[in-house]
Amino acid sequence: MSIWSYANPAKFxxxxxxxxxxxxxxxxxxxxxxxxWGFFFTPDDYRxxxxxxxxxxxxxxxLMAINGWLMMLVASLVWLVRRHHVSALAARAAAPVGITMxxxxxxxxxxxxxxxxxxxxxxxxxxxxxxxxxxxxxxxIALWEAIEDPDTAADLTSVLxxxxxxxxxxxxxxxxxxxxxLHQGASLSLDAEENVADVFYFPLLVxxxxxxxxxxxxxxxxxxxxxxxxxxxALRLRExxx
Amino acid sequence: MMPDLGKYAAEVLTAYAASAVLLLGLVGLTLWRAxxxxxxxxxxxxxxxx
Numbered sequence: 001m002s003i004w005s006y007a008n009p010a011k012f013x014x015x016x017x018x019x020x021x022x023x024x025x026x027x028x029x030x031x032x033x034x035x036x037w038g039f040f041f042t043p044d045d046y047r048x049x050x051x052x053x054x055x056x057x058x059x060x061x062x063l064m065a066i067n068g069w070l071m072m073l074v075a076s077l078v079w080l081v082r083r084h085h086v087s088a089l090a091a092r093a094a095a096p097v098g099i100t101m102x103x104x105x106x107x108x109x110x111x112x113x114x115x116x117x118x119x120x121x122x123x124x125x126x127x128x129x130x131x132x133x134x135x136x137x138x139x140x141i142a143l144w145e146a147i148e149d150p151d152t153a154a155d156l157t158s159v160l161x162x163x164x165x166x167x168x169x170x171x172x173x174x175x176x177x178x179x180x181x182l183h184q185g186a187s188l189s190l191d192a193e194e195n196v197a198d199v200f201y202f203p204l205l206v207x208x209x210x211x212x213x214x215x216x217x218x219x220x221x222x223x224x225x226x227x228x229x230x231x232x233x234a235l236r237l238r239e240x241x242x
Numbered sequence: 243m244m245p246d247l248g249k250y251a252a253e254v255l256t257a258y259a260a261s262a263v264l265l266l267g268l269v270g271l272t273l274w275r276a277x278x279x280x281x282x283x284x285x286x287x288x289x290x291x292x
Contacts, residue, residue: 040243049250053254100264104264108260112257115250221276225272225279228279228283232283235287239286
């Protein structure tokens with residue numbers, strides 16, 4: 001079976017009907033395990049003290065802020081190239097989830113930065129590109145709301161998504177590109193030397209799995225709602241014309 | 243049961259509380275809108291089929 005068969009709204013709704021609550025339950029389980037493990041059962045860091053516990057929120061939310069936009073990019077490209085409505089609606093559905101992840105990353109980063117760096121905010125390359133990513137999310141959501149014709153809205157938001165992808169990538173690689181500012185490098189790496197200690201690493205992995213699953217479950221649920229809203233709109237138009 | 247967070251208790255608890263509010267708010271709004279749209283669609287389809 002081709003992946004494009006899921007571009008059919010009926011097929012998408014049938015497939016995600018049971019998948020969505022299952023993913024939601026798995027996300028809740030991973031989040032509870034990861035966050036309880038990290039908060040209650042990991043030691044303080046020798047330099048950061050108890051603020052190291054913020055890592056279980058900050059790193060997974062930052063990960064999903066960036067990857068959420070990249071998922072929207074893929075869905076937008078599918079819309080632009082193949083004109084599948086479900087992909088445009090999936091991109092729209094992901095934006096509020098992505099902006100929430102971005103906000104969590106910004107807030108938890110600021111709360112951690114105050115005692116560690118001595119400031120809530122600095123115009124550091126990664127922080128600044130993350131703030132711009134947040135503003136792109138806001139603009140993307142506002143553009144969907146501002147345009148009545150859904151196909152025009154999908155076209156314009158897809159173009160905005162392409163432009164914003166530059167900042168999504170910059171947010172990820174700003175530390176490597178400019179090698180300056182307050183923000184440290186990646187907390188997780190394929191190179192074991194650069195990783196955080198195992199005692200923090202494993203609960204962090206579980207928490208990250210929870211955030212990924214939560215993102216997927218919420219995007220699926222919101223996409224289902226967008227499909228229903230589109231059908232509702234069509235039925236109401238038909239009623240008005242009858 | 244509560245771990246000793248030392249002098250950083252306020253920062254750690256603020257980070258967890260703010261994240262909980264944002265995540266639960268997002269989940270709540272998603273479920274609320276899903277239920278509202280589904281109800282409205284069921285009603286509209288009922289009228290359409292009648």
